[in-house]
Amino acid sequence: MAVFRNLCALISKNIIHHARPVQMRIPSRGLATAKAPSSLFASLDTFSDRHIGPDDHEVSHMLAQLGYDSMDAFVADTVPEKIRVPSTSVSNESIPALSESELLQRAKELGKENKPFKSYIGMGYHNAVVPPVILRNIMESPAWYTPYTPYQPEIAQGRLESLVNFQTMVMSLTSMDIANASLLDESTAAAEGMVMAFTGTNGKKRTFFADNGVSPQTIAVLKTRAKGFGINLVVGDALADLKDDALQADLCGVLVQYPDVNGAVKDFSGLAESVHATGALLVCATDLLALTMLKPPGEWGADIVLGNSARFGVPAGYGGPHAAFFACTDKLKRKMPGRLIGRSRDVNGKPAYRLALQTREQHIRREKATSNICTSQALLANMAAMYAVYHGPVNLQRIAQKVHGFTHIIKNTVEGFGYKAVTAQFFDTLSFDVSGVVKDAEAVHSSALAAGINLRRIDDRHVGLTLDESVGTEDIVTLINVFASAASRPPISASDLAAAQEIAIPENLRRTSKFLPHPVFNAHHSETEMLRYIYHLQSKDLGLTHAMIPLGSCTMKLNSTSSMIPLTWPEFANIHPFAPKDQVKGYEQVIKELESYLCKITGFHACSLQPNSGAAGEYAGLSVIRAYHESRGEGHRDICLIPVSAHGTNPASAVMAGLKVVPVKTHADGNLDLEDLKAKAKKHKDKLAAFMITYPSTFGVFEHGVQDACKIIHDNGGQVYLDGANLNAQIGLTNPATCGGDVCHMNLHKTFAIPHGGGGPGVGPICVAEHLAPFLPSHPIVPTGGDKAINAVAAAPYGSASILLISWAYIKMLGGSGLSEASKVALLNANYMAHRLSGHYTLRYKNGKGRVAHELLIDLAEFDKAAGLKVNDFAKRLQDYGFHPPTCSWPISTCMLIEPTESETLEEIDRFCDAMIQIRKEAEDIITGKQPKDNNVLKNAPHPISVIAAEEWNRPYSRQTAAYPMPWLLERKFWPTVSRIDDAYGDLNLIVSTITLRQADFGTDEGLQCDCPSVEESASSL
C-alpha cells in the first residue's frame, strides 16, 4: 500500500520539471477546414476528412515549416518528375467517391445479391457459429484487429498469450509436440509441409505423394509449389500405390487427409510405419473438431499435422481469412514455417511471451529461409483459440458428437431411400452413390437448390455433404427430404428421426486421450468470464486505439469502422467459397470493381486477388514470370536479381518460385547501385528471369534511376517484379507500370486499410502487364485466372475474400482524388517528421531537395559508439512514452525506419517527435556521464507498473522520470506489462504452450516441462 501512496504523491507533484515544453501548436480546426460541399445536395460525411489526419490548416503549417507554399511544389521536390503520372489517372472521375453512408448503402445492396443458401459443400469450409462475445469483442474490436505483429512483446502480452492458447489447442488436439501461431490456409500449409519433407532430405529425394482423398484445392496448390522446388508430385491411393520400389527409394513425404475429402476415416498407422521405413515424412491434413472424437494423428505416427481452424468460430467469408494450423514433432521444429510464440522471462524473472526461434524466419535467413511466411492469420487464430477457451473440452466434444450424430442419422435415413453411402466410417462428411435411385447427381442437386441448399458436386454419380455446428434438427429434416424428393419418396418429419445407436468411427480410431486439460480452457465458460478474459488480454496490448504505430514499411493507417462493418453481415460472412456463381453476384461485383481499381492505381492490365499475403503475392508474381518465360521456350531463365536492401520475403519467395537469387548492391545513400545491376544483368543475360525492386525503396527513397534499372533488366531478357509494399507513397503520383515494372503485389493490409490483426490477416493481390495476364493463377473449383494460368497459389479462388470488402470500401469512400491526397499527406507527414527530428538524429537519406519519401530512416549508430546505446534501447524507451516503436534494425541494423502515414494528425506527429527528442536528451545525459552507461532509463526500459510500484527503488533516476517523462503521459499512459524480455533465454528453454493443470497446482511454471518439447540445444545451432 505504501508503494502506491508514494507513487500517487509523486504523480501529484510537478514531476515533469525536466521535460521540455511541448511545441507550440497551431490551433486545430478539424472539419471546419474541410472543403465546403459543392452543393446543398452533396454529402457531408465525406470519408477523406475522417481518414486523412491533418486538416487544411495543419497541412499548410507543415508545408510552411518545410518552406513550401503549396502541396504541388512539395510533391514536385519529392517525387521524380520523370515517373509522375497525370493527376487524371487516379481521380474522382476514374474512381468516384462515396460518402460513408452511401458506401454502407451500396454494400447493403450488393449483400442482397448474394444468396444465403445453406451450404453443405464442406471440402474444408463450414458454417461456423461465431460466439457473439467473440464476434463483437474480438473480430469487430479495434483493440484486437489494429495491433501489429507482436515484435514488441512488452506491449503485446495479451495477443501473445492468446496465440499460445492457439498453439496449445492445436498441440493438444493433434497430439503433436509443437505447433505454430497459424499459417495462411490449409492448402498452403500442406505445401509448407511438402517442402519441409523435401528439404529434410537435402533435396536428395524428390517424390512427394499426395493421397487422392486430399482436397482438390490442396492438390492444386501442391502442384504450383512442387514446380518451383522441382518436386515430383504423385497423386494416388496412399494405402495401395506406395508399394513400388523406385517410388519408395525417391520418396520424401506422403500427404493424407483424415477424414478425407469424401468423409472416409481411414487407419493410416500402418502407412506411417512404412513411410518412416523409407526415411520419408507422413504429413496429415485434418480437422480439429473431428479430433475431439478421432485418435489424433500424433498418436498414430504423423510427423506433420495441419488444417484449417475456421470451424472454431470464424465465418466462411467466401473463403477466408481463416487461420491454418501447423504442428510437427519436436525434431522438426527448427524447420517449421511461420511464427512461433514461446515463453521466456523478463529481466526481473517474470514469465513473458515473445516470438521464438525468429532466426528461422525469412527476415534473417532470406533465401535460406524455411519459408517466406511473414504476415499470417493472427486475428483468426485468436478467434479460434478463444472459441476453444469459451467452449472448453467438454462442450467441444458435445458439439462434435452432435455433428457426428446428425451425420449418422442422415446416412441411415438417406440409405433407406436406396442411395449408397460410399463409406461406413466417417465423422461429419458423406458421399452418396446416387445411381439406381435417380438419373444422375444433378437430380439431387436440383432438388437441393429448390430447397435453398448447396451440396457438394463430386461427379455425375456422387453427391457429397458435410455437416457442422450450425445444423439443427429442422435442417437435417430439410436435407433428408432433398434426397427423398429426388427419389420421389414421401417427406419425413422430425418425429421420424432416430439417433443411431453406434458411432461410425472404428474402435481403434476413436480418441481415448484427454485434451485441453489446461486451466485456460476450463475456466472461462460463462459470458461474463469470457468477456473479462478478452478485456484482460487486450488491455496489455498497444494498438492504433492508443497511439500511432509508425512502423516503416508497414503503413499502419486508419482501419475505418465503416469499411469494417459489412464483412460480418451474414450476406457476406456466411458464403461458401465454392457456392454456385449465381449465388455470389454481390461478391463478384465487389471483386470486379476492386480488381479494376487496383489496375487503375498500378497502371497494369489485370489482377489476381488470390494471394493471401504480400509474400504470397511475391511468390505468385514470380511464378507468373516463370510461366511467361516457359511459354516463350525460355524456361531456363532462373536468375533473380534482388537488392541487398530488399525485404527478406523477396529472396525467400524467389527460391520458392524456383529462382536463384543474385544480390545487387546499394549505395550508402540508399540508392540502387546501377553499375552493379548492369554488370550482373549482363553477366546473367542468358538466364536472367527477373529483378525484384521495392519502390520507393526500403530506405524511404524515390530512386531517380528506377526506369533505367527496369530498362537494364528488359534489355537483358528479364522481367521486373515491383514489390508494392510501399505503394502508399505512389497513388495518383506515379505507379508501378510507369516505373517500368511488369508485375507488382500490393499489401492490401498496408496501403488499402485492411487492419493488420495483430499479425494477420493480409491480402497480397498481384497486378500484371498485359503480356503476363494469361498466366494469372487458376483454381480447380471456381474458374479464375488467364488462359495459360499457373495452378492455384491459395486454397480459395479469391483468397481471403471477405476482407476484400475493406479495401473496396476504402477505395470507394476516398475516391480517386482522396486516394491521391492520402499519398500526398503521407509524404508530407514523413517529411515534416524528418524536419523535426533532423538536428536531433542523423537522417540516413534525403534526396537532393532535402526530401524523403513516405518514411524516414534515422541512424542511431553514433549512440552505440558514444555510450553503448543500441536501437533496441531507444525502441524500448519509446514504449514508456506510450508509443509503438518504429521498425527497428531494418533495412540497416543501426537504424529505425519511421512511417507516420496520412492518418496521423499534426498533434500526434508532434507528440511522437517530442518523445523522440526527449529520449535524445536522455541519451545525451548518458553520453555526457550524467547518467551511468549501464543503469539508465534507456537500458532499463520499458518500466512496467510492477517495477515503478515496487517496494525497492535503487536506480539513479526517479520513478517519475522513468514513467512520466512527458506531461501528457499523466493523462494518457499506456503501461507495458513486463520489463524487457530475455530473447536468448526463451530460445534456449523453448516452451510454446500454456501451463497445464499440474503446473497450476504447483503455482509456478518454472522448471516444469509439460506437453511442450524439451530443448537442450543451444541457440547457436539455429
Ligand SMILES: Cc1ncc(COP(=O)(O)O)c(C=O)c1O
Ligand atoms: C517491403 C515488403 N515486402 C514484402 C512484405 C511481405 O508482406 P506480408 O507480410 O504480407 O507477407 C513486407 C511486409 O512487411 C514488406 O515490408
